[in-house]
Amino acid sequence: MTQKTTLLPFWRQSRWQWVALIIIIVTVPVSAVAYLLLQQTERNLESQTFERLESVAALKLGSIEGFLDDGEGELIFLTETEIFRSQLIALAQSEADGQAISDTLRQIADSEDIINEIFVYSLDGNILSSSDRVDIGKVVRSKPFFVPSLQGETYIQPPFYDVGSSTLSLIISRPLFDEQGSLIAIVAVEMNVEALSELMTERAGLGESGETYLISLENNYLLTSSRFEGYETNRAYYSEGINRALQGQDGQGIYPDYRSPGVPVLGVYRWVPELQAALLSEIDEAEVNADLNDSVQQGILLALFLMVVALGVGLYFANSFTRPIIQMSAIAQRISGGDYSQRVQLRQKNEVGLLASSFNQMTEQLAATIQKLDAQVKEVETANQELRKANARVREAARLKSEFMATMSHELRTPLNAILGFTGIMLEGMGGEIDDDATHMIKRIQMNSERLLTLINDVLDIARIEAGRIELQSEPLRVRELLKQWELQTSVLAAQKQIQFSATVEPEVPEVLYGDSARLTQIVNNLLSNAFKFTEQGSVKLHISRLSSRWQIRVIDTGIGIPSHALNYIFDEFRQVDGSTTRAYGGSGLGLAITRNLCLMMGGTIQVESTLKQGSTFTVTLPIIAEPEKLLEPTP
Amino acid sequence: MDKKISREILKNWKVLVVDDEPDSLEVATRMLKFHGATVFNASNGADGLDSARRHKPDFILSDLSMPELDGWGMLYELKNDRATLEIPVFALTAHAMVGDRERAINAGFHNYLTKPLTPATFMAQLLGLLEGVPHLAEALETGKEAHE
Numbered sequence: 001m002t003q004k005t006t007l008l009p010f011w012r013q014s015r016w017q018w019v020a021l022i023i024i025i026v027t028v029p030v031s032a033v034a035y036l037l038l039q040q041t042e043r044n045l046e047s048q049t050f051e052r053l054e055s056v057a058a059l060k061l062g063s064i065e066g067f068l069d070d071g072e073g074e075l076i077f078l079t080e081t082e083i084f085r086s087q088l089i090a091l092a093q094s095e096a097d098g099q100a101i102s103d104t105l106r107q108i109a110d111s112e113d114i115i116n117e118i119f120v121y122s123l124d125g126n127i128l129s130s131s132d133r134v135d136i137g138k139v140v141r142s143k144p145f146f147v148p149s150l151q152g153e154t155y156i157q158p159p160f161y162d163v164g165s166s167t168l169s170l171i172i173s174r175p176l177f178d179e180q181g182s183l184i185a186i187v188a189v190e191m192n193v194e195a196l197s198e199l200m201t202e203r204a205g206l207g208e209s210g211e212t213y214l215i216s217l218e219n220n221y222l223l224t225s226s227r228f229e230g231y232e233t234n235r236a237y238y239s240e241g242i243n244r245a246l247q248g249q250d251g252q253g254i255y256p257d258y259r260s261p262g263v264p265v266l267g268v269y270r271w272v273p274e275l276q277a278a279l280l281s282e283i284d285e286a287e288v289n290a291d292l293n294d295s296v297q298q299g300i301l302l303a304l305f306l307m308v309v310a311l312g313v314g315l316y317f318a319n320s321f322t323r324p325i326i327q328m329s330a331i332a333q334r335i336s337g338g339d340y341s342q343r344v345q346l347r348q349k350n351e352v353g354l355l356a357s358s359f360n361q362m363t364e365q366l367a368a369t370i371q372k373l374d375a376q377v378k379e380v381e382t383a384n385q386e387l388r389k390a391n392a393r394v395r396e397a398a399r400l401k402s403e404f405m406a407t408m409s410h411e412l413r414t415p416l417n418a419i420l421g422f423t424g425i426m427l428e429g430m431g432g433e434i435d436d437d438a439t440h441m442i443k444r445i446q447m448n449s450e451r452l453l454t455l456i457n458d459v460l461d462i463a464r465i466e467a468g469r470i471e472l473q474s475e476p477l478r479v480r481e482l483l484k485q486w487e488l489q490t491s492v493l494a495a496q497k498q499i500q501f502s503a504t505v506e507p508e509v510p511e512v513l514y515g516d517s518a519r520l521t522q523i524v525n526n527l528l529s530n531a532f533k534f535t536e537q538g539s540v541k542l543h544i545s546r547l548s549s550r551w552q553i554r555v556i557d558t559g560i561g562i563p564s565h566a567l568n569y570i571f572d573e574f575r576q577v578d579g580s581t582t583r584a585y586g587g588s589g590l591g592l593a594i595t596r597n598l599c600l601m602m603g604g605t606i607q608v609e610s611t612l613k614q615g616s617t618f619t620v621t622l623p624i625i626a627e628p629e630k631l632l633e634p635t636p
Numbered sequence: 637m638d639k640k641i642s643r644e645i646l647k648n649w650k651v652l653v654v655d656d657e658p659d660s661l662e663v664a665t666r667m668l669k670f671h672g673a674t675v676f677n678a679s680n681g682a683d684g685l686d687s688a689r690r691h692k693p694d695f696i697l698s699d700l701s702m703p704e705l706d707g708w709g710m711l712y713e714l715k716n717d718r719a720t721l722e723i724p725v726f727a728l729t730a731h732a733m734v735g736d737r738e739r740a741i742n743a744g745f746h747n748y749l750t751k752p753l754t755p756a757t758f759m760a761q762l763l764g765l766l767e768g769v770p771h772l773a774e775a776l777e778t779g780k781e782a783h784e
């Protein structure tokens with residue numbers, strides 16, 4: 001009775017299936033929510049970033065405006081303030097020396113960071129005076145600002161590439177009118193683009209990679225310094241934001257930076273009409289997402305934590321589900337091994353607990369049933385043993401009975417033989433004369449003795465047949481001689497009853513057969529004595545014939561016959577047609593049973609045909625045995 | 637069976653009957669004597685052997701199972717004695733002893749008679765057997781002269 005618990009692979013164990021299920025149940029929605037939150041965060045971050053960029057852009061636009069206003073303010077100061085206005089008018093009307101006023105101009109220019117140079121030129125483009133003396137006398141007629149500046153209004157010339165200085169120049173000009181209101185000269189300032197650049201590169205709130213810069217429409221040149229490339233003035237710059245802004249659009253977007261297509265940036269772009277330039281405020285997406293990556297990491301950590309929690313919870317629940325099941329299955333296995341002592345130990349009050357208690361009940365019932373069955377089996381075994389013993393006793397008794405019968409045969413027959421012998425001697429007159437009365441009585445003694453002898457012989461024969469004690473001889477039979485012998489014996493009977501008797505043999509029957517002559521004689525005697533017993537008049541015939549490989553002994557009488565219903569059982573032991581027959585005709589009722597058994601032992605059959613009051617025919621059919629079987633041949 | 641057996645058919649015959657049952661012995665003796673024979677009796681094989689040697693019977697009827705020396709043993713002794721070798725011995729067998737008849741013939745018995753012996757059949761059967769022995773058959777035919 002080995003207890004072997006079947007171990008399933010872990011993926012088949014319901015505990016781990018439950019754990020997996022709970023992990024999935026916990027993790028999938030959490031992950032989905034985390035994913036959505038991340039998306040949201042990303043979008044929030046982006047929009048926040050854009051907002052910041054927008055505000056930076058707006059701030060910078062304000063700075064630009066302030067920058068330009070400062071320049072324009074300086075020109076207004078020069079042209080409207082009486083002291084300078086009168087000097088400038090005098091300069092324009094050639095009443096003052098350009099050299100003299102240059103110092104004044106230089107003082108003003110030097111006091112202002114945003115101004116490189118202040119200069120005054122005539123309506124035909126000659127520089128009358130400048131804060132930079134070197135420029136006095138130079139001609140600005142070919143400069144792009146010259147013609148627009150003559151329109152009579154403040155004009156801001158967007159940055160242009162000045163071949164002379166090989167730099168981008170930003171010029172603001174203002175017309176100078178005399179007292180009569182006639183345009184007499186133009187006052188201009190060349191703004192300090194580097195100062196503008198400084199304004200732009202103040203990167204408030206733009207993190208590590210943020211920058212704000214201006215790109216001039218003129219040649220896509222950098223107007224302000226790049227955070228990454230410095231102040232490169234001879235290179236053209238392109239990006240989606242730059243292009244859109246230079247086409248006059250304002251907006252925002254995520255696009256590859258001018259640095260490389262591999263560096264996407266979040267950018268806000270503005271068209272700055274005053275400067276004919278694009279203002280771009282940008283930050284690397286990577287930096288923006290750095291925060292997001294932190295969020296992702298936190299999210300992953302949270303998810304892992306949740307998974308661990310789910311694993312713990314799942315294991316707990318799965319165990320509470322599966323423990324009783326595992327327990328029950330182990331107990332079920334023990335039960336199948338014949339051990340009914342185990343019970344499921346469970347305190348759960350739910351359906352599993354119910355199942356467990358039902359299981360326990362079932363186990364108890366099963367144990368009780370098995371016990372009952374075992375008891376019954378034991379009872380049956382005991383009964384069987386007793387039956388076997390009884391059977392053995394019965395067989396032993398049967399053996400003893402037949403042994404007893406056999407030994408009794410001699411003892412029973414000996415006195416009878418003496419009686420028969422002496423009565424025969426007396427009746428034959430061998431013992432002297434006896435009178436008729438005595439003869440009659442002695443004949444009765446003889447008849448009864450003969451009946452008694454027949455009975456004893458029959459009973460003993462049947463006993464021996466039943467005990468298998470009869471061994472048949474295989475001796476040569478001279479059928480015709482045997483027939484003569486039988487005829488001789490029977491003729492006495494026939495004469496007594498005055499019944500015709502004939503014994504015939506067909507020529508086809510072989511001269512010599514093999515068999516047991518004594519037993520054959522017994523068969524024939526039985527049949528003949530029956531025939532004579534039940535025949536009152538007419539004839540009895542004994543006829544021997546051949547039927548291919550068999551031979552037949554037929555006894556035909558014209559007696560009372562046998563009713564058809566009796567034909568079935570006349571060969572049974574102790575049966576005659578009915579009880580009255582025994583009284584009327586005598587006999588043990590064993591003769592035909594013995595005959596039939598002897599026929600069967602000889603490998604033959606016996607049959608009967610009969611018509612009531614017409615007669616009966618008994619046919620014994622035996623195999624022709626031409627040679628004795630070697631086994632039965634006695635060795636010389 | 638109208639052929640009446642002559643009363644004197646065994647006149648001057650000497651017959652030895654050996655049987656341990658006195659009744660059986662007497663019945664056989666009476667029937668043989670009735671037909672004129674001189675009958676010697678013995679109740680076992682040893683006595684039978686003595687008697688046979690002494691009286692030289694014409695034939696012997698002997699039971700098979702007997703105390704001291706049984707029929708088989710007596711036959712063996714008779715056949716080993718030149719003086720008794722020629723005497724036909726007929727076995728007296730019981731109806732029950734099936735195998736005995738065959739064994740008896742094989743052992744050297746001349747033939748057998750089945751018990752019980754009744755006057756109705758005994759003489760007929762006995763004469764039938766005697767006719768199977770040539771010199772006895774002749775004796776039956778001619779009638780036996782008394783020896784000495």
